[in-house]
Amino acid sequence: MPTIWLVLVLIALSITGFFLGRHRALASANGNSKDLHSLPVYYGNNVALTALVPALVVMAIWSMAQPLIIDSRVSSMIPESAIDEGSTRGLVMSDVRRVAEGLNIAVAEGAMTREQAHDLRSGFSDIRGRLGEVGVALGSEVRPEVLRAAQRYRQASSTGNLAMTIVVALTALAGFGWSYSRTHKDFRARNVVERGILALLIIAASLAILTTVGIVLSMLFETRNFFGLHSWRDFFFGGTWAPNFRGDSELSFLPLLWGTLYISVIALLVAVPVGLFAAIYLSEYAGKATRAIAKPLLEILAGIPTIVYGLFALLTVGPALVRFFGQGENGILGVEWMSGATSVLTAGVVMGVMLIPFVSSLSDDIINSVPQAMRDGSLGLGATKSETVRQVVMPAALPGIVGAILLAASRAIGETMIVVMGAGAIAKFSLNPLDSMTTITTRIVSQLTGDTDFASPETLVAFALGLTLFVLTLGLNVLALYIVRKYREQYE
Amino acid sequence: MPKKHGNSLLELTDRTKRRNAAETRFKAYGIAAIAIGLLMLVILITTIVGKGVGAFQQTFVTLNVELLENKLDKNGNRNLDDIKKVTTFGYAPIIRGAIEAKVKELGIETPLKSKDMAQLLSKDAAAQLREYVLAHPDEIGKTVEFRFLAQSRVDGYLKGRVSRDSIGNDKNISAAQLDLVDALVKVGVIKKTFNSAFIFGSDASDARPEAAGMGVSMVGSLFMMLVVLALALPIGVAASIYLEEFAPQNWLTDIIEVNIANLAAVPSIVFGILGLAVFINYMHLPTSAPLVGGLVLTLMTLPTIIISTRASLKAVPPSIRDAALGVGASKMQAVFHHVLPLAAPGILTGTIIGLAQALGETAPLLLIGMVGFIASNAPDSVASGLLDPNSAMPAQIYEWAKRADPAFYERAWGGIIILLVFLITMNTLAVILRRRFERRW
Numbered sequence: 001m002p003t004i005w006l007v008l009v010l011i012a013l014s015i016t017g018f019f020l021g022r023h024r025a026l027a028s029a030n031g032n033s034k035d036l037h038s039l040p041v042y043y044g045n046n047v048a049l050t051a052l053v054p055a056l057v058v059m060a061i062w063s064m065a066q067p068l069i070i071d072s073r074v075s076s077m078i079p080e081s082a083i084d085e086g087s088t089r090g091l092v093m094s095d096v097r098r099v100a101e102g103l104n105i106a107v108a109e110g111a112m113t114r115e116q117a118h119d120l121r122s123g124f125s126d127i128r129g130r131l132g133e134v135g136v137a138l139g140s141e142v143r144p145e146v147l148r149a150a151q152r153y154r155q156a157s158s159t160g161n162l163a164m165t166i167v168v169a170l171t172a173l174a175g176f177g178w179s180y181s182r183t184h185k186d187f188r189a190r191n192v193v194e195r196g197i198l199a200l201l202i203i204a205a206s207l208a209i210l211t212t213v214g215i216v217l218s219m220l221f222e223t224r225n226f227f228g229l230h231s232w233r234d235f236f237f238g239g240t241w242a243p244n245f246r247g248d249s250e251l252s253f254l255p256l257l258w259g260t261l262y263i264s265v266i267a268l269l270v271a272v273p274v275g276l277f278a279a280i281y282l283s284e285y286a287g288k289a290t291r292a293i294a295k296p297l298l299e300i301l302a303g304i305p306t307i308v309y310g311l312f313a314l315l316t317v318g319p320a321l322v323r324f325f326g327q328g329e330n331g332i333l334g335v336e337w338m339s340g341a342t343s344v345l346t347a348g349v350v351m352g353v354m355l356i357p358f359v360s361s362l363s364d365d366i367i368n369s370v371p372q373a374m375r376d377g378s379l380g381l382g383a384t385k386s387e388t389v390r391q392v393v394m395p396a397a398l399p400g401i402v403g404a405i406l407l408a409a410s411r412a413i414g415e416t417m418i419v420v421m422g423a424g425a426i427a428k429f430s431l432n433p434l435d436s437m438t439t440i441t442t443r444i445v446s447q448l449t450g451d452t453d454f455a456s457p458e459t460l461v462a463f464a465l466g467l468t469l470f471v472l473t474l475g476l477n478v479l480a481l482y483i484v485r486k487y488r489e490q491y492e
Numbered sequence: 493m494p495k496k497h498g499n500s501l502l503e504l505t506d507r508t509k510r511r512n513a514a515e516t517r518f519k520a521y522g523i524a525a526i527a528i529g530l531l532m533l534v535i536l537i538t539t540i541v542g543k544g545v546g547a548f549q550q551t552f553v554t555l556n557v558e559l560l561e562n563k564l565d566k567n568g569n570r571n572l573d574d575i576k577k578v579t580t581f582g583y584a585p586i587i588r589g590a591i592e593a594k595v596k597e598l599g600i601e602t603p604l605k606s607k608d609m610a611q612l613l614s615k616d617a618a619a620q621l622r623e624y625v626l627a628h629p630d631e632i633g634k635t636v637e638f639r640f641l642a643q644s645r646v647d648g649y650l651k652g653r654v655s656r657d658s659i660g661n662d663k664n665i666s667a668a669q670l671d672l673v674d675a676l677v678k679v680g681v682i683k684k685t686f687n688s689a690f691i692f693g694s695d696a697s698d699a700r701p702e703a704a705g706m707g708v709s710m711v712g713s714l715f716m717m718l719v720v721l722a723l724a725l726p727i728g729v730a731a732s733i734y735l736e737e738f739a740p741q742n743w744l745t746d747i748i749e750v751n752i753a754n755l756a757a758v759p760s761i762v763f764g765i766l767g768l769a770v771f772i773n774y775m776h777l778p779t780s781a782p783l784v785g786g787l788v789l790t791l792m793t794l795p796t797i798i799i800s801t802r803a804s805l806k807a808v809p810p811s812i813r814d815a816a817l818g819v820g821a822s823k824m825q826a827v828f829h830h831v832l833p834l835a836a837p838g839i840l841t842g843t844i845i846g847l848a849q850a851l852g853e854t855a856p857l858l859l860i861g862m863v864g865f866i867a868s869n870a871p872d873s874v875a876s877g878l879l880d881p882n883s884a885m886p887a888q889i890y891e892w893a894k895r896a897d898p899a900f901y902e903r904a905w906g907g908i909i910i911l912l913v914f915l916i917t918m919n920t921l922a923v924i925l926r927r928r929f930e931r932r933w
Binding site: 064067097190194197198200201202204205206207208209211212214215218219221222273274275276277278280281282284285294297298300301303304305306307308310311312314315316353356357360384385386387389390407410413414415416417420421441444445448449454462463466469470473474477 | 511512514515517518519521522523524525526528529530532533536539540543726727728730731733734735738739747748751752753754755757758759760761762763764765766768769770773774775776791794795798822823824848851852853854855858859861863886889890893901904905908911912915919
């Protein structure tokens with residue numbers, strides 16, 4: 001692990017820098033720390049940080065950029081003729097990477113010498129067999145173009161890694177030398193260090209932007225690839241979801257959207273009345289003791305991981321519903337409406353239970369923020385408590401509650417485990433809540449797990465679905481925020 | 493006395509009655525809503541406990557096994573390499589002999605052949621025996637008492653999951669075998685006892701649900717949490733300090749704030765897609781590695797930690813900062829020497845809650861491949877713990893729930909009990925920390 005060693009060396013250098021810098025500063029003031037501009041620690045920190053941080057930044061940027069550059073260089077080496085019908089450059093490149101990795105392992109295990117790996121020619125030696133011996137399985141015999149590209153890839157990577165080590169080490173040493181030479185009793189070490197720390201703080205805060213950009217870019221990029229392979233008309237307006245790994249798939253997100261929305265609506269039908277009434281009771285009627293017990297108990301429901309709800313849907317709620325609505329004569333209702341445990345109702349009800357505390361605690365906060373004077377006024381005019389709640393408190397709290405419901409809807413749409421385990425896998429437009437249906441998140445999971453081939457539309461469609469989901473939930477969140485801001489009643 | 497206008501306050505009019513009834517109804521709705529919520533909680537907890545407790549007990553068969561020298565070490569020189577050549581198939585006849593001898597010794601009459609009797613044991617038994625022999629080659633030739641796992645149908649029979657009616661055409665068990673089980677239970681050869689292997693052991697293949705355990709996936713979760721803690725805590729605290737203490741009111745700050753608010757609401761599966769695209773497809777980090785899982789969960793947990801850290805920084809009164817600045821501290825010193833230590837309990841509480849959330853998260857782990865293979869080996873070093881394929885607790889539970897054999901369902905529920913114990917411990921810790929160290933200004 002050369003990278004780890006490099007990092008350890010950098011850290012060692014920076015620790016040494018700390019002590020040397022502090023020592024030099026004290027020496028320049030003849031050991032009297034009162035003559036220093038800053039505390040001695042700051043001189044040490046200055047050297048340590050200047051040696052470490054720029055070098056780490058260079059290293060991070062380099063290791064991000066290197067694969068990109070090498071990939072594009074090597075992939076331009078592969079002639080069009082080496083790409084089979086139905087294959088893509090990306091697939092050939094992943095072969096190249098596998099062979100290169102195999103050669104690396106072979107060299108590391110001593111099955112080949114460095115020169116052998118470099119001079120191999122596919123015609124003469126059985127590469128597939130030899131790589132198989134060291135545990136790298138290749139699908140087919142290695143072609144000369146691929147082998148040459150792989151060797152080039154290895155060479156470029158090792159040159160790149162060497163260059164990175166040198167550049168990083170030089171940066172660290174330069175930073176060390178520069179800051180060490182600047183260390184003097186009149187040097188404003190504290191100001192420099194504090195500016196450096198502020199820069200680090202800003203970088204940490206910007207990570208949020210970086211994550212969002214990463215999410216959007218990674219999905220946009222792959223979605224573009226998807227629309228290159230599959231017609232966007234089918235995706236948006238098709239109406240059928242029938243992935244087929246031999247080609248000719250129909251991949252429309254409409255049936256999935258229908259399933260997602262149907263399940264979410266059922267979940268909200270459970271969660272909103274229960275959550276809202278619970279919040280009203282807790283904030284308007286319940287005494288202190290009841291509130292202190294019931295509120296945390298309800299919130300336990302929010303802290304339970306979704307996998308638990310998923311299992312509950314699959315193994316408890318589903319079979320219970322089947323006992324009611326299925327099994328024909330043997331069932332409780334004697335009807336045969338439901339064949340399997342997975343259904344829209346199963347997933348919807350369980351998701352609704354999960355959302356109860358979400359709705360209730362948000363609404364509770366909002367109801368509590370309605371000023372007491374409004375209630376007192378209403379009660380003083382002779383209204384009953386429930387009339388006050390319905391005619392005074394609720395209208396005042398409405399924007400906030402609508403916002404809370406929208407946030408709950410966004411949760412429901414993005415929820416994965418419950419629908420993966422409880423909703424089923426059949427994409428269809430159906431109104432029957434006892435039918436098995438599928439959702440956007442379920443399909444993302446199923447298209448991206450197992451054997452995936454990142455050059456086929458059947459896999460890439462998951463990214464388009466992910467982007468749809470992202471836009472949908474983001475839209476709901478923004479809408480919720482907008483409603484709350486726009487229609488909020490300002491008291492006082 | 494003649495009735496006057498009938499408008500006495502003491503006499504309820506129809507309208508008042510209606511209004512009072514509406515009031516009572518409204519209140520009843522509220523009580524009903526709370527009751528429904530609590531009922532669901534109770535149902536959930538009783539289901540989990542009721543179905544999961546069984547996983548902590550397992551059925552064992554105690555047998556005296558004679559480790560025959562002519563089968564296990566033909567050369568008789570106790571050479572470990574020679575002993576290793578005998579595969580688990582070579583051990584099967586010994587186990588068959590042991591159970592047949594036991595049945596004969598007890599005088600139980602059964603039409604079963606020795607092969608069918610041995611079927612009562614787990615497929616793991618031969619491997620267990622071989623492992624023991626390899627560890628203690630001196631014991632060859634002696635008779636040793638062993639406790640073997642019973643196969644999952646026998647276990648299910650003792651736990652009531654499998655009954656004589658339900659076995660039907662099950663080729664793994666027959667009515668005659670169940671008769672033998674009844675007889676053996678009566679004399680105490682087959683017994684149900686506490687099974688620590690479920691907590692500390694590793695996952696097992698589809699055919700051996702009785703041997704599956706949570707231990708290795710717990711280690712996977714542990715490594716993921718270490719990554720999350722090592723990255724999310726410093727980054728989250730740094731970001732919060734900047735936003736709360738230093739950030740000027742400008743467009744950059746606004747963008748950061750909006751981004752954090754949005755990331756907190758992004759569905760977790762989207763983070764899984766990000767991890768797949770960036771960490772695995774672009775950076776070529778190993779699939780299924782706890783390192784990648786930890787990175788994804790870090791990005792997911794960051795907003796939670798930032799939001800709670802900012803709240804606790806905000807709770808430190810400005811007078812503390814002013815006092816520090818007044819005696820000559822720089823702004824940075826005021827924050828790091830005075831505000832941060834005072835906010836630490838709150839930050840810690842928020843971090844623990846964020847970690848608990850990350851511990852239970854499953855969806856992103858599905859996409860980076862932490863599901864779908866058998867986590868059978870515990871990692872032997874920190875590097876292999878981070879980089880070798882592993883599972884995580886919730887992913888392991890999902891994996892069991894997907895398998896066909898209902899014996900795995902019991903283990904999934906049992907796994908949930910373990911997971912919830914961790915979560916409850918973490919949350920309790922957070923509550924205690926808050927109660928103990930929280931300062932009101």
